[in-house]
Amino acid sequence: MSKLLTVRDLVVEVPARNIKILDGINFSLEAGQTLGLVGESGCGKSVTCYAVANMLPRGIVRSGGSVTFEPGGPSTRKPAVPKIAMIFQDPTSSLNPVHTIGYYLESALYRHQGLKGSDARMEAMRLLERVGIDRARSRLRAYPHQFSGGMNQRVMIAHALAAKPQLLIADEPTTALDVTMQAQILHLLEELKAETGMSLMIVSHDLGVIARLADRAAVMYCGKIVETASVAELLERPSHPYARALIDCMLSIDPDDLAPPVPIPGSVPLLDSLPEGCHFHPRCLRASGECSARFPAPANIGFAHEVSCYHPVAA
Amino acid sequence: MSTPLLQASGLTKAFRHKTGLFARPTTQLAVNSIGFELAVRERIGVVGESGSGKSTLGRLLLGLTEPTQGDVWFEGINHKQRRARDWKEFRVRTSLVQQNPLSALNPQMTIGQQVAEGLLVHRIAGRSGAYEHVAAMLERVGLSSAMMTRYPHQMSGGQRQRVVIARALVLDPRLVVFDEAVSALDVSVQAQVVALLRSLWQELDLAYVFITHDLRIVRHLVDRIAVMYLGRVVETGDIRSVYEWPRHPYTRALLASVPTMDSTVRNIEPPIKGELDASMVSQGCSFRSRCPFATDRCAVETPELRPIPAHGASQHAACHRAEEFPRSIVPQIGMVTERGTASREEMAL
Numbered sequence: 001m002s003k004l005l006t007v008r009d010l011v012v013e014v015p016a017r018n019i020k021i022l023d024g025i026n027f028s029l030e031a032g033q034t035l036g037l038v039g040e041s042g043c044g045k046s047v048t049c050y051a052v053a054n055m056l057p058r059g060i061v062r063s064g065g066s067v068t069f070e071p072g073g074p075s076t077r078k079p080a081v082p083k084i085a086m087i088f089q090d091p092t093s094s095l096n097p098v099h100t101i102g103y104y105l106e107s108a109l110y111r112h113q114g115l116k117g118s119d120a121r122m123e124a125m126r127l128l129e130r131v132g133i134d135r136a137r138s139r140l141r142a143y144p145h146q147f148s149g150g151m152n153q154r155v156m157i158a159h160a161l162a163a164k165p166q167l168l169i170a171d172e173p174t175t176a177l178d179v180t181m182q183a184q185i186l187h188l189l190e191e192l193k194a195e196t197g198m199s200l201m202i203v204s205h206d207l208g209v210i211a212r213l214a215d216r217a218a219v220m221y222c223g224k225i226v227e228t229a230s231v232a233e234l235l236e237r238p239s240h241p242y243a244r245a246l247i248d249c250m251l252s253i254d255p256d257d258l259a260p261p262v263p264i265p266g267s268v269p270l271l272d273s274l275p276e277g278c279h280f281h282p283r284c285l286r287a288s289g290e291c292s293a294r295f296p297a298p299a300n301i302g303f304a305h306e307v308s309c310y311h312p313v314a315a
Numbered sequence: 316m317s318t319p320l321l322q323a324s325g326l327t328k329a330f331r332h333k334t335g336l337f338a339r340p341t342t343q344l345a346v347n348s349i350g351f352e353l354a355v356r357e358r359i360g361v362v363g364e365s366g367s368g369k370s371t372l373g374r375l376l377l378g379l380t381e382p383t384q385g386d387v388w389f390e391g392i393n394h395k396q397r398r399a400r401d402w403k404e405f406r407v408r409t410s411l412v413q414q415n416p417l418s419a420l421n422p423q424m425t426i427g428q429q430v431a432e433g434l435l436v437h438r439i440a441g442r443s444g445a446y447e448h449v450a451a452m453l454e455r456v457g458l459s460s461a462m463m464t465r466y467p468h469q470m471s472g473g474q475r476q477r478v479v480i481a482r483a484l485v486l487d488p489r490l491v492v493f494d495e496a497v498s499a500l501d502v503s504v505q506a507q508v509v510a511l512l513r514s515l516w517q518e519l520d521l522a523y524v525f526i527t528h529d530l531r532i533v534r535h536l537v538d539r540i541a542v543m544y545l546g547r548v549v550e551t552g553d554i555r556s557v558y559e560w561p562r563h564p565y566t567r568a569l570l571a572s573v574p575t576m577d578s579t580v581r582n583i584e585p586p587i588k589g590e591l592d593a594s595m596v597s598q599g600c601s602f603r604s605r606c607p608f609a610t611d612r613c614a615v616e617t618p619e620l621r622p623i624p625a626h627g628a629s630q631h632a633a634c635h636r637a638e639e640f641p642r643s644i645v646p647q648i649g650m651v652t653e654r655g656t657a658s659r660e661e662m663a664l
């Protein structure tokens with residue numbers, strides 16, 4: 001497989017308040033691969049997505065590191081112009097309420113593929129049908145408020161597909177949806193990935209969603225990646241105490257698993273008052289003196305399994 | 316048997332709405348003749364997709380919405396017979412915790428003022444007594460009493476939800492209705508709040524009605540569950556037996572939709588497609604449009620909620636074919652579906 005995206009030492013800051021949101025993020029993504037980002041709210045998962053898509057909001061800047069795309073392989077002379085599309089958590093507020101679904105899709109098709117008139121309409125209908133919206137012809141005249149959250153998320157996905165992206169970034173795509181709709185959207189993303197060969201970056205705080213879709217997963221805490229591994233490895237042998245704790249607080253529906261969830265004590269610190277050393281140490285049961293002195297360097301502990309911890313959980 | 320804490324019978328709520336400026340208003344049954352009983356200190360979960368009527372049911376039980384038909388009794392008194400003073404008394408003994416703690420809290424009042432408000436309104440404590448009450452309650456939900464002087468925007472989502480829980484419990488109610496109170500929180504905060512609600516229930520004389528779409532959360536919080544679809548309860552029973560052997564295809568689909576922590580489970584067809592279809596309510600089983608096991612009978616005859624013999628009196632399901640479903644929620648070879656016998660592909664879960 002060829003590399004699609006390489007992120008090196010990425011630093012993202014809010015200069016006005018002298019806060020580092022991301023502090024030295026490293027990862028790479030191969031063509032057709034899916035990377036899952038997990039962590040609690042406020043750990044920098046979404047900001048990582050925005051930085052990769054070059055969509056950081058005003059006031060937040062990339063102050064160090066690099067984000068490199070290699071869509072045609074490393075030999076491409078021209079600067080790489082990647083095709084990235086993004087979908088968000090709340091589809092209904094991501095859509096413009098004064099435009100019809102048809103207008104929304106057709107304008108994207110014009111922008112990305114130069115399609116106009118009936119060509120654009122036919123393609124918009126095809127996309128809507130592809131994402132599982134029936135009666136596509138009449139639905140093109142509908143407005144977002146006439147659709148449910150699940151249908152609007154399908155429209156967002158159709159809109160993303162109009163760009164024929166090489167990388168689709170999905171930021172909590174199913175968090176606001178019912179569990180039945182979540183199952184449908186996850187299956188749709190699986191199918192589309194297989195059909196188009198695009199790569200996927202998926203953000204979720206639900207490890208079940210990551211387990212279903214991702215090939216590799218990166219666990220984030222306070223703007224740093226503290227562990228990366230293949231999803232199977234991470235779920236079976238989590239090494240960072242934070243990764244272990246996230247898995248332990250997942251609730252199960254197994255009738256035989258009566259153990260109550262084990263909550264992580266405390267909460268994510270604010271970015272302007274990060275603890276010294278490993279940011280997780282105040283909440284960590286394994287922490288010792290060195291944890292509060294210096295951030296642990298990432299160490300390889302298995303095949304493509306890296307962890308930044310002085311006291312990793314034994315397998 | 317002693318009087319149940321909360322009881323409802325034939326509870327129905329119809330909403331009229333117009334689809335267009337000159338369109339004839341149509342009537343939709345958000346809650347459709349539901350019977351309900353909750354014992355003292357019992358915990359029940361109400362689950363279903365959005366639009367199934369579970370929030371409306373919660374509001375009807377608390378008398379926040381008038382039912383179109385049917386009655387609700389709390390501690391043996393019918394809502395319809397309550398006068399203003401009885402309602403005030405009822406509000407002391409019941410509480411509601413809603414989904415979004417930020418919008419449930421007043422941004423201009425401190426945490427202490429908001430938690431104390433009920434005590435002062437109902438004259439349960441004077442100003443000085445209220446202070447001690449509030450401090451104790453905040454500590455009970457895992458906040459420091461020093462938080463009293465803070466405003467909601469100065470707290471995290473998890474802390475705000477604890478404040479809302481403290482406010483709901485400060486009057487020492489007998490019944491709390493939670494409407495999606497945990498679903499919007501981060502998984503780590505969810506686990507904290509679930510642990511808190513479990514320990515509060517053990518210490519206090521409380522009954523819970525827990526409304527949620529998240530089947531993982533209720534699993535750890537309630538004794539009994541009611542599954543709603545388009546205003547009706549389609550399955551109910553002891554939570555353990557329902558999760559072990561769900562008898563209604565909708566319950567089975569809901570459970571099968573929950574993502575597992577197993578990364579080898581991939582490329583699975585979703586258990587059910589589409590969304591609630593309100594046009595199905597008039598006749599027959601309202602789930603039939605999405606049910607892979609629907610037969611001609613389902614279009615004609617509305618299935619009643621009936622006991623499933625294998626589970627004694629505890630488990631009830633409203634499905635003509637309830638006895639045919641095996642224990643495992645993974646579809647089985649040989650089940651007759653609408654398109655004939657289920658294909659091997661569908662089986663290969």
